[in-house]
Amino acid sequence: MPAKKGLLHPLVKRLTLTEEDIRWATPISVAEHRAKRLRCKVIADLGCGAGFQAFAFAKQCKKVYAVEKGREKLDRAKENARRLGITNIIFIHGDALDEHVREKVDDSEIIFCDPSRLPEEQSRSMSTIQPDPKQLFNVCQVITKDIAIEFPPQIRTENIPFNGEKEYLSIQGKLNRLTLYCGGLKKNETSVIVLPEQAVLFTTETTKSSLSKPRLVNEQGQFVYDVNPAVTKAGLLAELSEKTGTACLCMGKRTLFTSKNLVESPFFCCTYRVLAVCPSNNDAVISKLQECHAGSVTLRCTIPPEEYWTVRRKYEAQLNGTKRITLFEWDGKALLVEKVA
Ligand SMILES: C[S@@+](CC[C@H](N)C(=O)[O-])C[C@H]1O[C@@H](n2cnc3c(N)ncnc32)[C@H](O)[C@@H]1O
Incomplete structure (x- = not known):
């Protein structure tokens, strides 16, 4: 890189x-x-x-x-x-x-x-x-x-x-390196190091035996999290779930973790507070965005890149609040969240 x-x-x-x-x-x-x-x-x-x-x-x-x-x-x-x-x-x-x-x-x-x-x-x-x-x-x-x-x-x-330890390294929330450590340098099967925090995550016996699946839930808690891409790439979602007491929200291809109470972890790139959940149709979303006093909305939905700004401007033309909202959509459901500072 x-x-x-x-x-x-x-x-x-x-x-x-x-x-x-x-x-x-x-x-x-x-x-x-x-x-x-x-x-x-x-x-x-x-x-x-x-x-x-x-x-x-x-x-x-x-x-x-x-x-x-x-x-x-x-x-x-x-x-x-x-x-x-x-x-x-x-x-x-x-x-x-x-x-x-x-x-x-x-x-x-x-x-x-x-x-x-x-x-x-x-x-x-x-x-x-x-x-x-x-x-x-x-x-x-x-x-x-x-x-x-x-x-x-x-x-x-x-x-x-x-055969060696695969160490995925992330700097400032981005996947940056993969180093393979062989012979006596191998300490784990796979690991993640997040810099500058120097936080380390690695395969444990428990997560190995539970077939490396994170705890899955269908309903989000009060908070949702974007996972550091190095953790996803390393296949250490189960380890992250176990280490932080959070669960993985089943939402198609996207990986979002969730918890009832706020959890701080260097392995989360972004933390959001859940403001509202509604059906993912236009009227319901607009109404919820207005209720939440949204002024701008970042879309995290499956929209073709060339349509992103058209859809976003259409929403924003009907908003006159001040909040910066992020909108996740999957399986007919919309999740309105705001970033936790
Ligand atoms: C990615 S760069 C290394 C950057 C370096 N680690 C740094 O921090 O500045 C890879 C280097 O390997 C050298 N290289 C590629 N094949 C080589 C070979 N067979 N023998 C010696 N050097 C080689 C290239 O010329 C290049 O400078």
């Missing part, structure tokens, strides 16, 4: 970088989280790019090997390390799959790789990841079984042919 400039290293202005370096750079919170998790004496970062992840490793590890096949990229990473005053990274120019490179990093306790993906791909697949993960594993396993590799978080996990 391309990094936003604001999420990068705080000293980014001092560094020499191209647009491409920035596009693929690891956000500092992600780099620091991974570096803490992979703390050891000697680590190798294969495909280090402009070096953002390697710089975080350098804080936690005694020695870091940073391997990169792009000569100019490696030179920029080297220069940036100098500007940041980092002295414990050994930079190696070469192909991570090359035997000569392998020999140079063979005292690594842990090997990490954040491979290249094609920027213009519609859907992510294993075949376009570079270096090829299977070949990489074969090469790395000669040195250590403790391997961590990043995959595009959208990838279908059945397509990942290695």
